[in-house]
Each structure stands twice: as structure tokens, then as C-alpha cells.
Amino acid sequence: MLRKSKRLDKIPPYLFVKIEEKKAELIKKGVDIIDFGIGDPDLPTPAAIFKKMHEVLEKVESANYPTSKGELSFRKAVADWYEKRFNVALDPATEVCALIGSKEGLAHLFLAFVDAGDVVLVPDPAYPVYKIGTLLAGGEPYILPLTKENNFIPDLDKIPADVAQKAKLMFINYPSNPTGAVADRSFFEKCVAFCKKYNILLVSDLAYSEMAYDGFKPTSVLEIPGAKDIAIEFHSLSKTYNMTGWRIGMAVGNSEAVQALATIKSNVDSGAFKAIQSAAAEALSGPQDSVRENNKIFEERRNVLIDGLNSLGWKLERPKATFYMWVPIPKGETSASFAEKLLEKCGILVVPGNGYGTYGEGYVRFTITLPKERIITAIERMKKAGLAY
Numbered sequence: 001m002l003r004k005s006k007r008l009d010k011i012p013p014y015l016f017v018k019i020e021e022k023k024a025e026l027i028k029k030g031v032d033i034i035d036f037g038i039g040d041p042d043l044p045t046p047a048a049i050f051k052k053m054h055e056v057l058e059k060v061e062s063a064n065y066p067t068s069k070g071e072l073s074f075r076k077a078v079a080d081w082y083e084k085r086f087n088v089a090l091d092p093a094t095e096v097c098a099l100i101g102s103k104e105g106l107a108h109l110f111l112a113f114v115d116a117g118d119v120v121l122v123p124d125p126a127y128p129v130y131k132i133g134t135l136l137a138g139g140e141p142y143i144l145p146l147t148k149e150n151n152f153i154p155d156l157d158k159i160p161a162d163v164a165q166k167a168k169l170m171f172i173n174y175p176s177n178p179t180g181a182v183a184d185r186s187f188f189e190k191c192v193a194f195c196k197k198y199n200i201l202l203v204s205d206l207a208y209s210e211m212a213y214d215g216f217k218p219t220s221v222l223e224i225p226g227a228k229d230i231a232i233e234f235h236s237l238s239k240t241y242n243m244t245g246w247r248i249g250m251a252v253g254n255s256e257a258v259q260a261l262a263t264i265k266s267n268v269d270s271g272a273f274k275a276i277q278s279a280a281a282e283a284l285s286g287p288q289d290s291v292r293e294n295n296k297i298f299e300e301r302r303n304v305l306i307d308g309l310n311s312l313g314w315k316l317e318r319p320k321a322t323f324y325m326w327v328p329i330p331k332g333e334t335s336a337s338f339a340e341k342l343l344e345k346c347g348i349l350v351v352p353g354n355g356y357g358t359y360g361e362g363y364v365r366f367t368i369t370l371p372k373e374r375i376i377t378a379i380e381r382m383k384k385a386g387l388a389y
């Protein structure tokens with residue numbers, strides 16, 4: 001037996017590893033799985049991005065080490081995009097850092113800010129990295145419950161002052177994975193005021209800002225005056241341009257925070273592949289038609305799923321953003337038992353909500369990364385199996 005770190009014991013198996021195992025087992029048995037699982041777009045990366053990648057791929061310098069905070073051309077493209085999209089000015093030299101996907105940056109941020117015993121304000125349910133990253137750094141997550149009653153938005157007034165005084169970081173993620181909830185500008189204003197009062201670094205995860213419907217335009221925390229004093233924002237090209245496997249994202253905002261993250265990165269990785277940074281710069285600066293086209297497709301799928309579930313007794317509203325549908329489970333079920341029933345009776349794979357935290361119990365998450373026809377089939381299978389709300 002090798003002697004592993006105690007740190008490792010704090011990590012539950014990564015949610016999707018277990019689900020993928022179960023899926024593989026059923027496929028082996030010949031089951032036709034309708035997969036609403038992981039949030040990985042099924043649509044292609046836009047052609048212009050591939051074209052740029054092909055152009056730069058064989059250049060000698062593409063094969064060299066990148067700088068760990070990213071090529072200046074990429075950081076400039078990020079700053080220009082923020083200006084255009086959010087009317088936020090960023091200094092590419094000090095306020096932007098390229099990431100090997102935003103997960104990498106989020107996970108490394110803890111090394112720059114959290115010491116043993118430090119408190120981190122973590123929403124629940126949420127993207128697992130916020131809590132696990134805290135634990136890996138020896139910090140203590142203080143859970144901010146997200147429930148239907150609070151519209152899946154944390155009530156900052158409920159955070160005791162002594163906890164807030166000890167907190168180093170606070171995470172927010174709107175539009176949200178897994179709840180699909182959105183927040184308006186006034187919530188971002190409250191967060192900025194709260195974090196200023198207690199000298200907390202506000203960490204906004206904006207991975208889904210471009211995946212929005214019905215005319216809704218998500219806010220960047222950096223739009224709030226004074227936010228740059230205490231906020232860092234993480235962004236990703238993964239979902240906006242169907243580039244999950246390319247591994248490219250960015251951290252922007254408070255220069256001290258961005259530089260602290262870059263210092264950690266310069267000691268653990270050597271940055272994202274330069275050719276990918278060029279292709280990503282092209283994505284951000286080129287026409288955004290593909291984003292609008294994707295959203296049209298997701299919007300239609302959303303309508304089909306929500307209307308379909310509502311025809312089976314649910315009373316769901318159509319989420320204004322993300323490709324996640326956060327669905328309450330029928331009475332008498334748990335998240336796990338209902339997910340298992342869907343899988344075994346209907347071949348439908350969803351993610352049990354408790355995988356995203358204690359307050360995720362009572363829900364399952366459907367991701368609409370599959371064609372409309374498959375969603376229709378899923379609803380038909382549920383109807384046939386008598387699975388209703």
C-alpha cells in the first residue's frame with residue numbers, strides 16, 4: 001500500500017466517473033441510452049476557429065512553450081471581447097490570464113488564497129470544484145444554501161458576521177450550473193458591497209454568460225462599479241464555442257488576484273498551447289453568429305423538454321440560461337432513486353442533484369446536449385413507464 005496524502009481522502013469520486021461506468025455497463029447490455037448527463041455540447045466547434053487553428057498549427061513557434069499567463073494577443077482579444085460584450089475595460093497586461101480551461105484556473109486559485117483553516121463561502125448545489133478546491137487547500141467551506149425558496153440565489157444577510165470576517169473567498173455562478181438560475185444586476189451589486197465590507201475576494205464563475213434565451217443578457221460582475229477592487233471572474237470558451245476539449249479559458253479582473261493566480265500557474269503549468277490561444281482569440285474577435293445559432297438550437301430543445309415534463313405533471317418554468325434543467329423529483333423518491341429509475345426503466349441518464357451538494361437532494365439535472373428528437377423519445381419513454389411528477 002502506498003502512503004497517500006490525507007488530502008486525497010477528502011475527495012469523493014468525481015461525479016461523472018461513476019455515471020460513465022454505469023452507462024458503459026448498460027450500453028454493453030444493448031440498452032439505447034438517452035444521455036442527459038455531462039454538460040458537453042454535442043454541436044461542432046465553428047469552422048472559423050478550426051481554420052485559424054490549421055493556419056497556425058504548423059508554425060515553428062506554435063510548438064514552443066507558451067507563457068503561463070497567456071500570449072499577449074490572446075489577452076488582448078479577451079480584453080476587447082469584455083469591452084464589446086460587457087462594456088468593461090481590462091488591461092491585458094495585468095488584468096487577464098489565459099487558463100487551460102476555467103476549471104484549471106478555479107482549482108489553482110485556492111493555492112493562491114486559501115491556507116489551512118481559512119473559510120470559503122461556497123454555494124450549494126454548485127459546480128463541485130468550489131468545495132473540493134477549498135478542501136484540498138485545507139480550507140473550510142461555509143455552505144450558502146440555494147433553494148427554490150430563495151430562487152437559487154444565496155441570502156447574504158444570513159451569513160454570520162464572524163464567518164464573513166474569516167472568509168477569504170466567495171463563489172458565485174450565474175447563470176448557474178446545475179440550477180440554470182440567473183441573477184440580476186442588483187444581486188451582483190450586493191455581492192460587491194458585501195465582499196468589500198469584509199475584504200473577501202469575490203469569485204464570479206461566468207462560464208455560461210453566452211448561453212441565454214428569451215432576450216436575457218447575463219451580467220458580468222465587473223460591470224458593477226468598484227468590482228475590480230475585490231473581484232476576479234472566470235470565463236471559458238468551452239460552452240460558448242463548443243470547445244470543451246480544447247481546454248481554454250480566462251481569469252480577469254482584480255490585478256492582484258490575477259497575478260497571484262499567474263504566480264501559482266507559472267510553477268505548476270506552462271500555459272495553454274499557443275495554437276489553441278490563437279484559435280480562441282479568433283473565436284472571441286470574429287463574428288458571433290455561431291453563438292446565436294447554438295442558442296436557437298438549445299432554446300428549442302429546452303422548450304421541448306420543459307413542455308414534455310410539464311405534460312407529465314411537472315410545473316416547470318423555462319430557464320433563461322444554460323443548457324441545464326433542474327428538475328424536482330416526484331414524492332417518495334430520492335435524487336439517486338429517481339435517477340436510477342429513469343436509467344433502468346427508460347434508459348434515460350440524468351445526474352442526481354445531490355452530486356452537486358446536500359441542497360441538490362430532491363432534484364435531478366437534465367442537460368440538453370442531444371437532438372430534439374431524442375428528447376421527444378425520452379418523454380415518450382417516461383410516459384410509457386408511468387414516470388410522472
Ligand SMILES: Cc1ncc(COP(=O)(O)O)c(C=O)c1O
Pocket residue numbers: 039100101102103104127173176177205207235236237238244248249
Ligand atoms: C460552472 C462551471 N464552471 C466551470 C466549468 C469548467 O469549464 P472549463 O474548464 O471547460 O472551462 C464548468 C464546466 O462544466 C462549469 O459548469
